[in-house]
Amino acid sequence: MSERxxxxxxxxxxxxxxxxxxHREVWPEVLEALTRSGWRDYSLFLRAEDGLVVGYCETDDFAAATAAMDREDVSARWEATMSKYFRPAPGDGSDRPRERLVEYFHLD
Incomplete structure (x- = not known):
């Protein structure tokens, strides 16, 4: 069963x-690593006026897919080049910019 x-x-x-x-030309090695790590149906959406990005993906286990991606050498290089674009997640206290949302309703 997939996790959204x-x-x-x-x-x-x-x-x-x-x-x-x-993002017009995401490195092919990053795309391969995402696939290898179990990220599927991955999309990013933008509200340009304030820089809010909404990310969505499907995977068997998001924590495991994220951990697998963190182990990819190319991921560390990509994240290093991307870090200048992000503000920390509000109230997060870490340098990770991702703020996970809780799914509470879904209609198939």
Whole structure:
């Protein structure tokens, strides 16, 4: 059974255009690593005026897929290049920009 995961990322509004430009050509090695790590049907949505990004993916186990991606060398390199675009998640206290949302309703 697939798990649906939704999360928020908070971009620095002044860097939104540059962030979008970088995502026109995501490194093929990153795409391969995401697939290998179990990320499926992965989408990112943007509210440009304040830099809010909504991410969605399906996976067998989001925690395991995230951990697998964290072990990928290319992920560390990609994240290092992307870090300048993000603000920390509100109230998170960590340097990880992802804020996971809780699914409470779904209609198939």
């Amino acid at each position: 995961a939704c999360f928020l990322l908070h971009l620095r509004p002044e860097l939104v255009a540059e962030y979008l430009e970088v």
